[in-house]
Structure formats: structure tokens, C-alpha cells
Amino acid sequence: MTRSITLGQYIPGQSFIHRLNPRLKILILVLILVLLFLLETFGALLASLAAALAMFALAGIPFSYLMRGLRPIFYIALFALIIYFFFTSGGVVLLRIGFITVESEGVEQGLFIVARLVVLVLFSLLVTLTTTPLSLTHGMGYFLKPLRYAGLPTEEVAMIMAVALRFIPTLMEESQRLMRAQLARGADFETGSIFRKAGNMVPLIVPLFVSAFRRADELALAMEARGYRIGARRTRMHEDIITLKDWGALALVLVLVALVWAFSL
Amino acid sequence: MFIGTEQLTHTYMPGTPFATKALHDISFNFKQGDFALIIGPSGSGKSTLIQHLNGLLKPTSGQVVFEGKNIGSDKQELLRLRKRIGLVFQMPEEQFFSETVFDEVAFAPRNQGFDENEVENKVIEALEKTGLDPNELRMRHPFQLSAGQKRLVAIAAVLSLNPEVLILDEPTVALDTAYRKNLFDLLTGLNHKEKLTIIISTHHLDEAAALADRVLVLKQGELAMFGPAVEVFGRREELYSLGLALPPVTEIMHGLAEKGMPVSTSVYTLQEARREINKVKRRDRS
Amino acid sequence: MALVGPNGSGKTTFLKLLNALLIPTHGQVLVKGISTAVESTLPEVRRVCGMIFQNPDNQLVATTVEEDIAFGLENLALPPEEIRNRVFKTAALLGLEKLLSQPPHLLSGGEKQRVAIAGVLVMEPECILMDEPTAMLDPAGRRDVLNTVRELNRNRNIAVIHVTHFPEEAAGTDRVVILNEGKLAADGASAEVMTDLQFLHGLGLQGTTAVELAALLRQDSFPLPPQILYNRELVDSLCSLGQNS
Numbered sequence: 034m035t036r037s038i039t040l041g042q043y044i045p046g047q048s049f050i051h052r053l054n055p056r057l058k059i060l061i062l063v064l065i066l067v068l069l070f071l072l073e074t075f076g077a078l079l080a081s082l083a084a085a086l087a088m089f090a091l092a093g094i095p096f097s098y099l100m101r102g103l104r105p106i107f108y109i110a111l112f113a114l115i116i117y118f119f120f121t122s123g124g125v126v127l128l129r130i131g132f133i134t135v136e137s138e139g140v141e142q143g144l145f146i147v148a149r150l151v152v153l154v155l156f157s158l159l160v161t162l163t164t165t166p167l168s169l170t171h172g173m174g175y176f177l178k179p180l181r182y183a184g185l186p187t188e189e190v191a192m193i194m195a196v197a198l199r200f201i202p203t204l205m206e207e208s209q210r211l212m213r214a215q216l217a218r219g220a221d222f223e224t225g226s227i228f229r230k231a232g233n234m235v236p237l238i239v240p241l242f243v244s245a246f247r248r249a250d251e252l253a254l255a256m257e258a259r260g261y262r263i264g265a266r267r268t269r270m271h272e273d274i275i276t277l278k279d280w281g282a283l284a285l286v287l288v289l290v291a292l293v294w295a296f297s298l
Numbered sequence: 299m300f301i302g303t304e305q306l307t308h309t310y311m312p313g314t315p316f317a318t319k320a321l322h323d324i325s326f327n328f329k330q331g332d333f334a335l336i337i338g339p340s341g342s343g344k345s346t347l348i349q350h351l352n353g354l355l356k357p358t359s360g361q362v363v364f365e366g367k368n369i370g371s372d373k374q375e376l377l378r379l380r381k382r383i384g385l386v387f388q389m390p391e392e393q394f395f396s397e398t399v400f401d402e403v404a405f406a407p408r409n410q411g412f413d414e415n416e417v418e419n420k421v422i423e424a425l426e427k428t429g430l431d432p433n434e435l436r437m438r439h440p441f442q443l444s445a446g447q448k449r450l451v452a453i454a455a456v457l458s459l460n461p462e463v464l465i466l467d468e469p470t471v472a473l474d475t476a477y478r479k480n481l482f483d484l485l486t487g488l489n490h491k492e493k494l495t496i497i498i499s500t501h502h503l504d505e506a507a508a509l510a511d512r513v514l515v516l517k518q519g520e521l522a523m524f525g526p527a528v529e530v531f532g533r534r535e536e537l538y539s540l541g542l543a544l545p546p547v548t549e550i551m552h553g554l555a556e557k558g559m560p561v562s563t564s565v566y567t568l569q570e571a572r573r574e575i576n577k578v579k580r581r582d583r584s
Numbered sequence: 585m586a587l588v589g590p591n592g593s594g595k596t597t598f599l600k601l602l603n604a605l606l607i608p609t610h611g612q613v614l615v616k617g618i619s620t621a622v623e624s625t626l627p628e629v630r631r632v633c634g635m636i637f638q639n640p641d642n643q644l645v646a647t648t649v650e651e652d653i654a655f656g657l658e659n660l661a662l663p664p665e666e667i668r669n670r671v672f673k674t675a676a677l678l679g680l681e682k683l684l685s686q687p688p689h690l691l692s693g694g695e696k697q698r699v700a701i702a703g704v705l706v707m708e709p710e711c712i713l714m715d716e717p718t719a720m721l722d723p724a725g726r727r728d729v730l731n732t733v734r735e736l737n738r739n740r741n742i743a744v745i746h747v748t749h750f751p752e753e754a755a756g757t758d759r760v761v762i763l764n765e766g767k768l769a770a771d772g773a774s775a776e777v778m779t780d781l782q783f784l785h786g787l788g789l790q791g792t793t794a795v796e797l798a799a800l801l802r803q804d805s806f807p808l809p810p811q812i813l814y815n816r817e818l819v820d821s822l823c824s825l826g827q828n829s
């Protein structure tokens with residue numbers, strides 16, 4: 034069941050962070066990422082980790098989502114640690130097993146890199162968990178608007194993305210149902226070589242495509258029936274207003290970045 | 299027990315904050331040769347339940363029983379099971395992917411490993427059973443058929459497995475009256491002549507009520523009623539409160555009975571109603 | 585008004601001509617006196633004539649119920665404040681307030697259709713065109729949708745053109761129009777059209793159960809009045825026959 038995939042990873046809430054303007058959240062995230070790459074000391078990194086965790090608490094997001102969100106980078110982190118621990122030299126030798134040495138600089142750098150990665154992911158998660166995918170799409174659309182002068186139909190692209198988001202859970206449910214329906218007719222999606230498996234996918238792919246086209250057809254008609262026209266001016270129910278709070282948050286982050294940059298010089 | 303469940307419970311996404319209990323403690327069984335109905339409002343768990351009967355979904359707890367044995371979870375066993383228990387999904391024509399009707403119906407027997415001669419026989423047989431002309435339709439593109447024909451081809455595509463049990467999920471949705479009647483005639487034929495056990499999940503009782511031997515009623519994932527059709531359909535108020543409607547003909551008989559006419563209310567077809575009303579009126583006159 | 589006819593009779597085509605999704609090749613369609621062929625009138629025509637489709641899923645565009653209801657108003661480029669007001673008012677009218685922030689895939693079929701109705705109603709139409717809106721719903725969903733539309737018709741004077749193949753639904757309207765092979769076959773009060781069983785059968789259509797049963801009983805010499813349409817009428821007639829004999 035795709036009940037869990039409600040609007041992407043978004044967790045509804047009323048916290049300050051939830052209510053920040055999406056465009057500003059994207060901007061602030063970019064600034065924070067820049068900040069993270071300017072940091073040089075463990076102390077600063079730990080402070081930023083503490084800040085991230087504090088914001089998670091502020092947003093009311095359960096700890097389990099934090100851990101689940103970090104899972105994808107587990108192997109990357111492990112890989113990085115191994116590279117740095119065993120193949121970077123410098124400083125005091127801590128361990129020696131035959132050819133392999135682990136030296137303090139390697140350990141230090143490895144831990145720093147991984148810690149930074151973790152904080153990076155945490156801040157990104159903070160944004161995706163507190164902002165609906167649609168708001169994020171519109172937010173990013175805003176920053177891409179200048180492309181309209183290059184001839185890109187940004188309004189229409191925004192509509193395409195929004196409709197795609199709307200249908201993701203629906204299509205996922207449909208594909209699961211379809212798979213089971215073909216299984217009921219004796220289909221086998223697991224055995225055989227790569228080529229065999231690819232061929233076995235035809236009973237899944239063809240119906241999904243056909244159904245997607247049919248949906249698109251019907252949806253286009255329904256949109257037209259409600260007055261949608263390409264190129265026509267549209268307003269939005271929820272305007273993207275930037276309040277004093279939003280400017281305040283932005284200002285705070287800018288100050289932080291400036292300070293860190295100053296200190297790092 | 300021919301086919302049924304014992305304390306079947308199914309929870310989607312167990313152990314997560316999104317866990318939903320779709321079925322809770324369901325125990326029932328249908329006999330071989332039954333024409334059985336599983337009814338309930340949308341969201342009551344009908345589709346979830348029938349997908350357990352041929353092992354497409356696994357119980358969270360409890361078991362599914364076929365011919366007295368738990369169907370278990372061994373992949374090979376279940377593959378064999380699905381040749382004996384055919385399942386036609388809702389809007390089955392949406393599964394079409396072949397260029398000819400023949401290939402579409404041949405998909406199932408080909409998956410079972412039959413050689414092309416046997417496949418040919420099975421396809422022709424399946425098409426004939428659904429009342430379609432194999433010679434006329436075999437090379438046609440499935441998408442070019444009428445809605446009713448598509449539905450019949452989709453059913454033939456499961457019949458080509460030669461199953462002993464045929465389960466259908468909402469077989470008449472989006473069909474008009476003529477095709478609906480046609481479909482139920484087909485299912486009755488399969489039940490009486492070919493001795494197939496037929497299980498239909500539906501919320502549309504107009505044609506199904508007259509044919510049912512046994513009925514299971516679901517409400518929000520739980521068993522609300524189970525028993526012989528006459529018994530279940532007699533509980534009209536309860537059915538109505540569950541959001542289900544008896545056939546209009548039956549409602550008319552209830553209306554007459556409420557006004558004092560001594561008619562039977564276990565009437566589900568026009569012909570039966572006609573006979574019953576005639577019978578009672580003749581008694582009156584004599 | 586019900587629009588009925590056998591498969592391929594042109595019911596859906598006709599409906600699409602009424603809100604300018606299709607333009608006639610000959611003749612014209614007039615909405616409030618304006619021809620639908622005039623392109624500049626499209627926004628107005630589509631506001632006046634809203635349409636509900638058969639598949640509840642494939643007409644919901646947005647990621648939440650409230651945004652979907654707002655869709656039509658957004659297309660009319662109304663100010664956001666007004667859009668919000670109208671959306672909330674319409675949602676309240678149809679009892680959808682609790683569903684406003686829900687995504688469409690979590691709704692039942694009946695709820696989806698009611699959201700579609702809200703999305704049309706919010707544009708303040710004068711006519712609602714419905715293409716077999718209950719075909720994919722369960723009895724409860726069907727009841728909800730039909731009651732909602734009936735209320736809108738009675739209390740808000742919104743015309744309804746309902747394409748259906750359920751005789752019961754056709755019988756529940758005031759006027760029935762039958763199409764056959766692209767031509768007009770009948771146009772009259774539902775009590776007249778839906779009780780003419782010979783005519784209906786000739787076109788391959790069914791009457792309601794009450795009409796069909798009444799016809800069978802008349803063959804058995806039951807002296808039932810000719811224009812029985814509803815269950816209740818049949819029951820009453822049969823019972824009063826008993827009293828007379």
C-alpha cells in the first residue's frame with residue numbers, strides 16, 4: 034500500500050520551520066551548505082550538528098525519520114571512512130597491521146568529512162520533511178523563472194511537475210496491482226537471465242504505458258473543461274508571501290555565514 | 299474446508315507509523331461448486347481478501363485454506379495453486395499487452411509451460427467458453443474490441459488456465475446492462491456445466507443475488523455476516539446500514555410485504571417476482 | 585435531465601459539444617445565446633457549463649483536495665483571497681471541510697466525485713454536465729453523488745444533464761432525452777419516456793425494474809395504470825388492486 038508515500042516525505046506540522054516561505058527555505062539551505070564547506074574545525078561542525086538537531090526538535094519531527102533519512106548515506110559514509118582511515122597518512126601512527134597503517138590525520142579527516150556529510154543531509158532532510166513537494170517544486174520553479182526568457186515554458190513545466198507529483202502514488206498503486214494481476218496469470222518476474230527478465234517485464238510496462246496515456250488524455254480533457262489554457266495567465270490559491278519572519282531567518286543565516294567566513298580567514 | 303480462511307488478519311505496512319489493518323480475524327469457507335459472493339462497501343477489504351485466496355497476498359496472521367490444507371508460502375506451491383484458482387482483477391482489460399487476442403489469452407497457458415499445440419487448444423476452448431468466436435477474434439488487436447468483448451477476453455485469459463475455482467473482483471463494473479446480463483449467464487454456465495466454483499466480490503447485487511449460494515459480508519475489514527444467501531439477504535436493514543442495496547425487485551417485494559401482502563421476500567429476479575405475485579393474487583381470488 | 589442511449593449513440597460526444605470540448609461541424613451550439621465556436625467565449629462557456637467525468641481519479645489534478653477545487657478559479661486568474669473564500673465556502677456546502685488537505689489518492693470513489701463536483705460548483709456554473717459519474721462507485725458513493733447533484737438542482741437552480749445507462753437514474757430526473765445512432769430519438773417527461781417499454785426495448789434499452797415488472801404483470805391481466813415508474817407506485821397499485829377484488 035502506498036499510504037506511506039503521502040506527498041513524498043512531507044510530515045505535516047505547524048512549526049516555525051514548516052511555515053517559513055518555501056523559496057526562502059531553499060535559499061537558506063543553499064547558504065547553509067555553503068557555510069558547511071567553509072567550516073574548518075570540529076567544534077564548529079559539532080555546533081552545526083547541534084543546531085540541526087535543535088531544528089529537528091523545533092519542527093516536531095520524530096527521531097525515527099532522522100535515522101531513516103540517514104540510511105541512504107550509510108554506505109557512502111562507511112566507504113569514505115575506510116578510504117581516509119586506511120589510505121591517508123599524516124600525524125601519529127595509531128595502528129599497524131602488516132601493510133596497513135592507520136594514522137591520526139587520516140582518522141581526523143575521515144571523521145570530519147563524514148560528520149560534514151551527515152550534517153549536510155540533516156539540513157536537506159529538514160527542508161524536505163517540512164515542505165510539501167508541491168511547494169518545493171514551485172519554489173525551485175521560481176528560481177528557474179529567468180529561463181523563461183531563454184524560451185523555456187516554465188509555467189507549463191511547473192504544471193507538469195505538479196501533475197506528476199499528484200499521480201505518483203496513484204501510479205504506484207496501479208503498478209503493484211498490475212503486477213499481482215499478471216502473477217495471477219502465471220507470470221514470473223524473478224527467474225531467468227537479464228534478457229529473459231527484461232522480456233518478462235513487457236506485461237508490466239505495456240499496460241502501464243497504455244494506462245498512463247489514457248489517464249493523460251482524460252485528465253487533459255478535464256483540465257480543459259475547467260478552463261485551463263496553455264499560455265493563459267493563472268493565479269494561485271496559496272500565494273507565496275514573504276513575511277518579516279522569513280526575512281529574519283534569512284538575515285540570521287547570512288550573519289552566521291559571514292561570521293564563519295570571517296573566522297575562517 | 300474447500301476454500302476459506304481461519305482468523306485471517308492482514309495489516310499493510312506492519313510496524314511502521316502507517317500500519318493499516320485491512321482485514322481482522324476473518325474466518326469463513328465456501329464449498330466446492332458454490333456460487334459465492336463477497337460483498338461490502340468500498341474499502342471494506344474485499345479486494346485484499348480475495349488476493350489472499352490464491353496467495354498473492356500473505357496473511358499477517360491466520361491462514362488461508364484450500365482443500366483442507368493451509369496454502370502456505372512456498373513459492374512453487376503457490377505457483378501451482380494459481381493454476382487451480384484463477385483470479386480476474388477489477389477492470390481486467392487494463393492488463394492487456396499483446397497484439398492479438400490469441401496471444402493475450404495464450405499468456406497464461408504459455409507461462410504454465412504447455413507446448414504450442416496445447417496452448418492453441420486451451421485458447422480456443424477458453425474463448426468458446428466465454429461465448430466469443432475464436433476464428434473471428436483471434437487475430438484482432440485487443441484494444442479494438444468493444445468494452446464488453448474486452449472484458450470477456452480478459453476473463454478468457456484466466457479461463458485458459460483451466461482453473462477449478464474462478465474468483466472475480468467486480469466483474470461488471472463499467473459495463474452496460476446487456477453485457478452485465480451476458481456475463482452473469484456466462485458465470486452461471488461455468489458454475490453449472492463446468493462445475494467451477496465461482497466467487498464474486500461485488501457491491502452490485504442486481505444480478506448476483508439470484509445466483510448466490512453463500513454470501514460473505516465485510517465491513518471495514520471485519521466479518522459482518524456469513525451464511526446461505528437467503529439468510530444474509532433477509533437481513534435487509536443491516537445490509538442497508540452497511541451501504542449495500544438489495545436488487546430493486548427484492549425491494550418491491552419488501553414493499554408489498556410491508557403493506558400486508560403475504561409475498562415471499564426471497565425473490566431476486568423479475569420472473570420470480572412475477573410468479574410470486576401471481577401466486578399470491580390467485581390465492582386471493584380463489 | 586437524463587441523456588440516455590445505447591452504446592455508440594453519441595451521448596458523450598453530445599455532452600462534449602455543450603461545453604466546447606468539441607466544436608460542431610455543422611450547425612451550432614448556443615450557451616446563453618453565444619455560439620461555442622467563438623473562441624473568445626471559451627472561458628465563459630466553460631464556467632457556465634461545468635463537467636464531471638466517469639473516472640473519479642482522472643479528473644483530479646492537484647495534490648490536495650483544496651487545491652483541486654481551486655483549479656478552475658486559478659484558471660480564471662481570480663485574486664487568491666477570493667479563490668480561498670470560494671473554495672472554503674463550496675467545500676463547506678458539500679461537507680468536504682475535513683478532507684481539504686488530503687491528497688486525492690486517499691479518498692474513496694464517492695468522495696473523489698464530490699470533490700470534482702466542488703471543483704465545478706466553485707466556478708458558479710449554471711449547468712452541470714455529468715458523463716456516467718456513478719459507473720465506478722459503490723451504492724453508498726452513488727447515493728451521495730446523486731443526492732448532492734439533486735440538491736444543487738433543486739436549491740440552486742443549476743441545470744443538470746446526466747448521461748447514464750442506469751434506468752433508475754434516468755427515471756429520477758424530470759426530462760429524458762434519448763439518442764440513437766447520433767440522432768434524437770425521444771425527448772419528453774421522464775414519466776412518459778421511461779414507461780414506454782416497447783420503444784425502449786426497440787432501442788436495446790431497459791426500463792426500471794418497476795416498469796419492467798408492471799409490464800409483465802399487465803400481460804398476466806393485472807389492471808395496472810399505464811404510467812407506473814417507481815417502486816412505490818407499483819407497490820401501491822398492486823395493494824389497491826387487492827382491496828378492490
